[in-house]
Amino acid sequence: MTDKELARHIIDRRPVACSECGGKLKYEGGGEYKCIECHEICYDEFGKVRKYLYDNGPSPAPEVVAATGVSNQIVIELLKEGRIELIENSKFFLRCEKCGCSIRYGRICPDCARRLADNLDQAMKESVGEKPKIKAYSVTDTHKTEQKMYYYNTNKHK
Ligand SMILES: [Zn+2]
Numbered sequence: 001m002t003d004k005e006l007a008r009h010i011i012d013r014r015p016v017a018c019s020e021c022g023g024k025l026k027y028e029g030g031g032e033y034k035c036i037e038c039h040e041i042c043y044d045e046f047g048k049v050r051k052y053l054y055d056n057g058p059s060p061a062p063e064v065v066a067a068t069g070v071s072n073q074i075v076i077e078l079l080k081e082g083r084i085e086l087i088e089n090s091k092f093f094l095r096c097e098k099c100g101c102s103i104r105y106g107r108i109c110p111d112c113a114r115r116l117a118d119n120l121d122q123a124m125k126e127s128v129g130e131k132p133k134i135k136a137y138s139v140t141d142t143h144k145t146e147q148k149m150y151y152y153n154t155n156k157h158k
């Protein structure tokens with residue numbers, strides 16, 4: 001599965017109706033959806049993993065996969081997105097996509113990120129144009145930092 005297919009898969013598996021009464025769901029953030037009829041909470045793939053780690057603390061991978069029914073690939077994708085992270089002394093690490101060094105979450109290591117930013121700066125300097133006279137808008141994901149608090153332990157020996 002490619003990264004794009006995985007992201008699609010997560011979206012496809014979002015709950016569409018309340019599991020209790022079939023009522024409409026409202027997104028509450030952090031992978032949680034609340035039924036507007038009976039107030040039951042439903043979870044998407046990220047919500048299930050997040051809740052499990054929140055309730056049980058850092059947990060070994062097979063346990064999380066077995067308890068939540070979320071596939072290992074999805075969990076890896078959540079790590080790459082930085083939504084959950086590996087505990088400090090984990091024996092399992094993600095690989096930086098640029099240099100292959102170990103990282104706890106995300107896709108590239110801080111060193112490569114800095115190098116990329118430098119290259120970008122250079123590229124920018126070479127192709128600086130004139131600014132249009134309109135304001136730029138930016139969107140910030142307010143949930144992102146809050147979601148990073150959940151840890152994931154892939155160490156099987158306890
Ligand atoms: Zn309901």
Ligand SMILES: [Zn+2]
Nearest residue numbers: 096099109112
């Ligand atoms: Zn790197």
